[in-house]
Amino acid sequence: xxxxxxxxxxxxxxxxxxxxxxxxxxxxxxxxxxxxxxxxxxxxxxxxxxxxxxxxxxxxxxxxxxxxxxxxxxxxxxxxxxxxxxxxxxxxxxxxxxxxxxxxxxxxxxxxxxxxxxxxxxxxxxxxxxxxxxxxxxxxxxxxxxxxxxxxxxxxxxxxxxxxxxxxxxxxxxxxxxxxxxxxxxxxxxxxxxxxxxxxxxxxxxxxxxxxxxxxxxxxxxxxxxxxxxxxxxxxxxxxxxxxxxxxxxxxxxxxxxxxxxxxxxxxxxxxxxxxxxxxxxxxxxxxxxxxxxxxxxxxxxxxxxxxxxxxxxxxxxxxxxxxxxxx
Ligand SMILES: *[C@@H]1O[C@H](CO)[C@@H](O)[C@H](O)[C@H]1NC(C)=O
Ligand SMILES: *[C@@H]1O[C@H](CO)[C@@H](O)[C@H](O)[C@H]1NC(C)=O
Numbered sequence: 001x002x003x004x005x006x007x008x009x010x011x012x013x014x015x016x017x018x019x020x021x022x023x024x025x026x027x028x029x030x031x032x033x034x035x036x037x038x039x040x041x042x043x044x045x046x047x048x049x050x051x052x053x054x055x056x057x058x059x060x061x062x063x064x065x066x067x068x069x070x071x072x073x074x075x076x077x078x079x080x081x082x083x084x085x086x087x088x089x090x091x092x093x094x095x096x097x098x099x100x101x102x103x104x105x106x107x108x109x110x111x112x113x114x115x116x117x118x119x120x121x122x123x124x125x126x127x128x129x130x131x132x133x134x135x136x137x138x139x140x141x142x143x144x145x146x147x148x149x150x151x152x153x154x155x156x157x158x159x160x161x162x163x164x165x166x167x168x169x170x171x172x173x174x175x176x177x178x179x180x181x182x183x184x185x186x187x188x189x190x191x192x193x194x195x196x197x198x199x200x201x202x203x204x205x206x207x208x209x210x211x212x213x214x215x216x217x218x219x220x221x222x223x224x225x226x227x228x229x230x231x232x233x234x235x236x237x238x239x240x241x242x243x244x245x246x247x248x249x250x251x252x253x254x255x256x257x258x259x260x261x262x263x264x265x266x267x268x269x270x271x272x273x274x275x276x277x278x279x280x281x282x283x284x285x286x287x288x289x290x291x292x293x294x295x296x297x298x299x300x301x302x303x304x305x306x307x308x309x310x311x312x313x314x315x316x317x318x319x320x321x322x323x324x325x326x327x328x
């Protein structure tokens with residue numbers, strides 16, 4: 001997601017053992033870039049989606065020189081990303097309005113949502129429009145629906161989840177709930193990140209409501225039960241996108257933290273927090289293929305003294321233990 005204002009943070013003193021963290025890359029502040037999301041290719045390279053310019057960027061964590069591999073022509077930003085077949089990624093795209101005149105600092109431009117596939121098996125990468133979604137509010141997180149040619153896409157503006165067939169372009173609303181809604185008078189981006197860690201389990205965050213939860217789904221992506229809130233972000237913070245390992249969500253949290261939320265719903269600080277300025281607006285997280293490195297992206301901050309987006313690596317195996325998983 002696009003975080004709002006660093007100033008909104010109520011800086012709570014949280015005594016916690018944080019995990020080892022290291023900066024992999026930061027764009028120069030002189031050329032402000034807002035990193036929105038991250039996926040890890042099977043070859044270990046990171047794919048970053050940029051709000052600033054609808055670009056897909058590849059970054060090798062071992063030799064971090066960003067390489068623009070795709071610029072999607074049409075939308076202002078690309079947002080969510082999910083791998084659907086080997087090296088084929090589906091991304092959500094659209095326009096946003098930013099600034100002091102916008103309640104909460106950022107909002108989607110309704111009707112600008114579109115979905116693209118990016119095939120990295122070809123050189124240069126092949127970009128195809130899957131479909132536009134003129135009814136969209138603000139497309140955001142993308143997750144592959146297991147067992148069919150569809151993805152689910154969170155709509156932060158509408159408070160709903162779209163199902164999009166990436167072979168045919170057919171789309172329809174799969175889920176809609178008050179728990180997914182934005183809070184229009186406060187922050188206009190509701191449901192943000194979505195992940196399907198196991199068949200039948202959809203985990204989600206809502207940035208405006210500062211919540212993280214679960215909804216069980218059927219094979220078509222429709223609700224198979226009620227939407228449940230599992231945890232609430234600490235006061236003054238907002239959950240954004242997240243990664244899942246062994247039943248625990250590792251949630252990029254605005255303005256400056258990463259929280260781990262296991263199955264029991266406890267909210268554990270693992271990086272940043274308090275008045276720590278290391279992480280400038282965390283936006284998303286993804287695990288390395290061995291599950292031991294959590295990559296966290298940030299959007300930085302625009303304005304006259306910009307802070308550019310960053311990529312961090314957090315060592316999660318330093319404190320590894322078996323966790324209870326989500327199962328349907
Ligand atoms: C969306 O953004 C693109 C790229 O900046 C721009 O060309 C287009 O006019 C915008 N559309 C709307 C409806 O704002
Ligand atoms: C949470 O933050 C708001 C303002 O940011 C404040 O009014 C409220 O008292 C805080 N609540 C708690 C429990 O700290």
